[in-house]
Amino acid sequence: MSENDIQLSTWAANIAPSPTLAVDSKAKAMKAAGEDVCGFGAGEPDFDTPEFIKAACAKALAEGKTKYAPAPGLPALRSALAEKYSKENGIDGVQAASVIVSPGGKYSCYLAILAVTSPGDEVIIPAPYWVSYPEMVKLAGGVPVVLPAEDGAGFKINPEQLKAAITPKTRMVIINSPSNPTGAIYNRQEMEALVEVALEAGIYIMSDEIYEYLLYDGVEHHSPASFSKEAADKVITVAGFSKTFSMTGWRLGTLVAHPSIAKAVGSIQSQTSSNATTFAQWGALAALEQPDQSRAAIDGMLEVFDRRRITLLDGLNAIEGITCERAQGAFYLFPSIASYGVSANDFAARILEEQKVAVVPGEGFGAPGYMRLSYATSDDVIEKGLARLKEFCGNL
Ligand SMILES: *Cc1c(COP(=O)(O)O)cnc(C)c1O
Numbered sequence: 235m236s237e238n239d240i241q242l243s244t245w246a247a248n249i250a251p252s253p254t255l256a257v258d259s260k261a262k263a264m265k266a267a268g269e270d271v272c273g274f275g276a277g278e279p280d281f282d283t284p285e286f287i288k289a290a291c292a293k294a295l296a297e298g299k300t301k302y303a304p305a306p307g308l309p310a311l312r313s314a315l316a317e318k319y320s321k322e323n324g325i326d327g328v329q330a331a332s333v334i335v336s337p338g339g340k341y342s343c344y345l346a347i348l349a350v351t352s353p354g355d356e357v358i359i360p361a362p363y364w365v366s367y368p369e370m371v372k373l374a375g376g377v378p379v380v381l382p383a384e385d386g387a388g389f390k391i392n393p394e395q396l397k398a399a400i401t402p403k404t405r406m407v408i409i410n411s412p413s414n415p416t417g418a419i420y421n422r423q424e425m426e427a428l429v430e431v432a433l434e435a436g437i438y439i440m441s442d443e444i445y446e447y448l449l450y451d452g453v454e455h456h457s458p459a460s461f462s463k464e465a466a467d468k469v470i471t472v473a474g475f476s477k478t479f480s481m482t483g484w485r486l487g488t489l490v491a492h493p494s495i496a497k498a499v500g501s502i503q504s505q506t507s508s509n510a511t512t513f514a515q516w517g518a519l520a521a522l523e524q525p526d527q528s529r530a531a532i533d534g535m536l537e538v539f540d541r542r543r544i545t546l547l548d549g550l551n552a553i554e555g556i557t558c559e560r561a562q563g564a565f566y567l568f569p570s571i572a573s574y575g576v577s578a579n580d581f582a583a584r585i586l587e588e589q590k591v592a593v594v595p596g597e598g599f600g601a602p603g604y605m606r607l608s609y610a611t612s613d614d615v616i617e618k619g620l621a622r623l624k625e626f627c628g629n630l
Contacts, residue, residue, distance in 0.1 A: 239247070239488045249369050254265060257582065261592035273600070274607040274621035275592040277414070278482040279343050279565065281538075283517075284531040287479060291517030303512040305504035306496070306517045307335025311515050314522040319471070319490050323446075324460035334489040334499050335518075337510045339444045340476030342487035344429035346368045346440045346470040347406070349491075351376040356407035359392040361600030364414045364442070368600075376405070376616040380600050387566065388520065388559060389416035393427040400431075404492050406438040409458065411565025412445040416597045422456045429458045429465055439469045445564040447478045447532050450540050467492045476625045477564075478532060484514045542609040542616055550607075553627050565610045568596070572603035574630045583603065589622040 257275040265271045268601075306312065312330040319328045336342045343366065351357060353375030357602035359367045361382045368378035381399045385390045394409060409428065411420045420428070432439050439458055446455045459469035487498055487510070521528050543561070550558040550569050558569035571581055578595035582605060585591045596604030609616060 236302075236532065237300060242592075245373055245504050248372055252365055257592055257594050260586065260587065264586075264590065265358060269590055270592045271592055272615045272616075272622060273592045273611060274532075274609075276351070276608045276610050277517060278610060278614070279480040279535060280610045281480040282545075283480050283484070284527065287481070287517045288521030291484075291513050294513040294516035295503065296600070299513050301512060303509040305509050306500035307510065308515045308519065310513070311335055311519045311522070314519060315488055318522060319457075319459075321392065323457040323471075325471070325490065326463050326465075326466045327458070328490055329493065331493045332490050334491075334496055335510050335515060336474075336489060336503060338478055338485040339442075339472060339487035340366060341485075341503075341507065341577055342472040342474060342489040343367070343377060343440065343442060345502055346472055346489060346491070347371055347374050348374070348502055349498045350438050350470070351405050354403065356403045357405060358396065358399050358403060358407040359600075360407075360409070360594070362389055362413070362416050363408070363600050363605065364410055364598065365598045367408050367410075368566055369551060377403070379404070382600065385616055389413065389418040389430070390420060390424060393431045396428055396431045397435075400435045400437065401522070404437050406431055406440055407464050408440045408442065409610050410442040410444075412448060412561075414564055415566050415596075415601075415604075416444065416568040417457070417561025417564045417566045418559075421453070421455055425456050425458055426461055429461050433462075433464055433468060436467075439465075441470055441471050441474045442467050443629050444477050446473060447535065448539065448564050450536070451560075451562045455563075470495060475521065479518075479528070480519055480535070481518070482516065483516040484511070486510050486514055486518050539609065542611075543567070544615060545613065546609045546616050546620070548608060549616070551625075552618075553624050554625075555627055555630070565608055567607050567609065568601070568604050569607070570604055574627070576630065578602055578605050584603070585623070585626050587627045590624050590627070593618050598619070608626050 245613040261273045312333040315333045316328045316330045337413045355376045357371045357378045358379045361380050371378040412587045422497050471492040475481040557574045580594040594606040
C-alpha cells in the first residue's frame with residue numbers, strides 16, 4: 235500500500251509531532267554517531283533521580299508491588315499530595331478525591347483539557363507557549379486561541395488582553411508559570427489579575443505548575459487555585475515529578491481539581507491508560523514523605539542551575555545581535571535572534587549543521603524570532619556552546 239492509500243483520522247492527520255523532542259533526538263543521534271554536539275535542546279534535568287526515591291521504588295519492586303493500582307493513583311500518594319497542596323500551596327479544601335496521579339505531567343495536561351473542553355470550545359493559550367498545548371486542544375476537538383504576549387512584557391499577557399480574547403465559546407485559559415519555554419514567572423499581583431478576569435467570565439484555568447520549585451533570584455511561586463474558594467473550584471492544577479526530582483523517565487504526573495472534575499478525569503484515565511506505574515508511585519511517595527531529603531535534593535540542583543543560568547545569560551547578552559531576558563524560573567533562556575533576519579527554524583538547522591550546537595527554534599512555541607536554550611546541561615557544554623554560537627553569529 236502506498237502512503238496515499240493510508241487513511242488517517244481527523245485527529246491524526248492534524249497533529250504535529252513535538253518539535254522539542256525532534257531536535258533533541260537529532261542531536262542525540264549525532265552524538266551517538268561520535269559527533270561533538272553541544273546540546274541546549276534538553277527539556278529535562280541532567281541529574282540522576284535522588285537515591286532515596288530510587289531506593290523506595292526498588293523496595294516496592296522487591297516486595298512485588300508490580301500489579302495494577304487503582305486508576306486514579308495509590309491512595310497513600312493521593313493523600314500525601316492532598317496534604318502538600320493544602321499546606322504548601324495553600325489550596326482550600328483539597329482532599330485525596332481532588333487528586334489524580336497520571337502517567338506524566340503531559341498526560342495530566344491532556345486529561346485536564348479533555349475533562350472540560352467539548353468540540354468547538356475555545357481554549358486561550360498565551361504565547362510563547364509549551365508546544366503541546368495547542369495540539370492537545372485540537373485532539374480534544376477544541377479550538378486553540380493563541381494570545382501573544384506584547385513586546386517588552388516579559389513574555390507575559392495582561393488582564394486586559396485576556397479579557398479581550400474571551401468569547402462566549404471560551405472554556406479555559408492555560409497558564410504556565412514558571413514557563414517553558416521562557417522561564418517567565420507571573421508575580422502574585424499579575425496572577426491575581428488574570429484569575430479575576432477568568433472567574434468573572436466563568437471560564438476554567440489550567441495552571442501548569444510543573445516548574446514550581448525551579449525558582450531563582452528569590453522569586454516566589456503562587457498557585458492560582460489558592461487565591462479563593464471560587465478559584466479552587468475553577469483552577470485545574472497540573473504538575474508532576476519529572477522536573478522537580480529528575481524523574482522524567484518515570485512518567486508520573488499529578489492533577490488537582492474540584493472533586494467532580496477529578497472524578498471525570500479519573501474516569502477518562504481509567505478507560506485510556508489505567509494507573510501510572512505502580513512501583514514508580516511508591517518511589518514518588520518517598521519524595522513526599524521525606525520532605526527534608528527532597529528539599530536538600532532540590533536545593534542542590536537549584537544551586538547548579540542558577541550558576542549555569544547566569545553563565546549562559548551573560549554569555550548570550552555578550553553576543554552582538556542577541557538579546558536575552560533574565561528568566562527567573564525553570565531551566566530555559568529564550569533569547570531573541572530577530573536582529574539577524576533569518577527565521578529561527580533556519581537558524582537552528584544551520585547552527586546544528588555548521589557548529590554542532592542544538593537549540594530549539596521559537597516557531598514551535600508560537601514565537602518566531604526566538605530560540606530556546608536549556609541550561610540543564612554541563613558547564614563545559616555551556617562554555618563551548620557559547621563560543622560556537624558567537625562564531626556562528628559573527629558570520630551571519
Ligand atoms: C516537562 C513539562 C511537562 C510534563 O512533563 P512530564 O515529563 O510529562 O511529567 C508539562 N508541562 C511543561 C510546560 C513541561 O515543560
